Amino acid sequence: MRAPASPLLIDGHLDLAWNAAQGRDLTLSLGTLRAGDPLKGETATVTFGELRAAGTRVCFGTLFALPRSPESPHGYADHAGARAQALAQLEQYRHWEDAGQVRVLRGGAEVAAHLASPGPGSPLGVVLLMEGADPVRDADDLPFWVGAGVRVIGPAWGRTRYAGGTDAPGPLTAEGRELVTAMRDLGVTLDASHLDDAAFWEAAELGPRLIATHANSRARVPGNRHLSDEMARAVAAAGGVIGLVFLSSFVRPGWSVGQPRARLADLAAHAAHYAGVVGWAHVGLGTDLDGGFGREKAPAGIGRYRDVGRLLTHLPPGAREGVAGGNWARWLTTLF
Template identity: 80%
Template sequence: MLIDGHLDLAYNAARGRDLTLPLAALRAADPVPGETATVTFEELRAAGVRVCFGTLFALPATAASPQGYTDPAGARAQALAQLDQYRRWEDAGWLRLLRRREEVGAHLAQPGGPLGVVLLMEGADPIRDADDLPFWVDAGVRLIGPAWGRTRYAGGTNAPGPLTEAGRELVTAMRDLGVTLDASHLDDAAFWEAAELGPQLIATHANSRAFVPGNRHLSDAMARAIAASGGVIGLVFLSTFIRAGWELSQPRAGLAELAAIARHYAALVGWAQLGLGTDLDGGFGREKAPAEVERYRDVRRLLAELPEDARAGVAGENWARWLTHAL
């Protein structure tokens, strides 16, 4: 059994990818240039993925992505369209949306069946304000990362800064409604403010700053804080997050290097707090995945690089424990 803490499924559908196709067929007709796809529903099933955290990811406008949102209404429209995509997939039998810990437990207890998906909002700009949070909870969102880059709520990746006043209100509302905070993209200042407010903490997809500098990655102190709250940290399958200074012209980082990051985390917080958060096809393709990963089903190759007694936990049991007790 695998559980993946971070997959941008609906975002990829919004880019024109049909994840219901076999991988070869998707690659043959892939509308996304320069990013060879690795993820389809068939690939996830072949890998043994039983549950994943599926994102609602609204893409902000940048020079590279001028079609992204420029205001909260645009962010909300993207997230609502992705929410509708998950519901349509559920209606067609491709997945099952899981909203409560009891549903996760029942899903994991049943062999076979569709992919289980827990909804994660990555970047909180689609939320109008703290009073709007119940709408998204009712829609099935159970985890929220307040930042991606900078948002109206928090400083984030390559955008240092604390929580804003609206961010403090949102994180407080998350705590009160039992919505878990995904710290993966939070800047340090925002992270420590959020942690002090007391929501449940996890990091769905975050490697270690001890290996790659920058505020996109967790410091040792941040990793300890997440583990102290009972949270799990997901390992990211992206070469730039595995080897400092990696560039596309170089050989891809190896799974042994990712395993070294896992061992570092384990020395800090124990193997029971580690899982997968591959982020595969999350804005990158096979070209930037680890060298041994040509398609999603190759994710399992990481396990051979880990201590035997840690493999089942990292593969899915640690996320399963968290989901069935904390969701």
């Protein structure tokens, strides 16, 4: 089945620079990248060519610093290490921008102008998103990152100096409350995707702009990585959008490698659940298709990024354009 054409696709979450840091050259064709891929066991799906083929005009591109763990012994152990990773990735986006591959978008007017001038050679619009705030020294350091183009920050990934996160329950720390307050005052949007419940509700009460770039429904897959219905309502009440994640273990509860991949119909059920809670206007894409997993863990029918549009055939016709990109476009051009 051929993926349906989409006039506009916006992805709420891609780890482009992180992949480049692992040795992937996203300017190559997908076949060439796969033939020499340095990341084994996760078949690549994302390149700039694939994004163009899918009709992707804008994405939220991360600055993601990987913390040290038994599985990642070369990750960061302190703020300086996290900052070094984020700065290197920031430089990668600048390199791509100089080469005409991307255009970093710093506000709603720039997004609107970018969307109004599509063309076959047009660069990918990128909104810079920091996933996990450990690269930020403290609240006083936030203006530096804003000046560098960062417009969205998720305070947590797992636990950080700022907040409890995925599989790491806990509230905002004192530093976290200061950071979220500074984000609110500087107009930096908070990405709630990885926040633990306690940290989420503390952050929401402080009143920053609020979205969830990549988070499926906890009603369908248990765990603090996903949004409860109450969290989804809070994001929607702030005018935000929630991006759907294309990872089988986030789509079907109990899924593990070796089982048949989750179905796109299962992912569409997450979308329909959110729509029943907050309405279709708050549902978008946040595929995370290059976020530490490959084709093997993507839903069945997703063999490469250009297949993303296949999800739309499982949604009500009236919702497809909004989920594909229209809802993110509205948020980006009116609330960003």
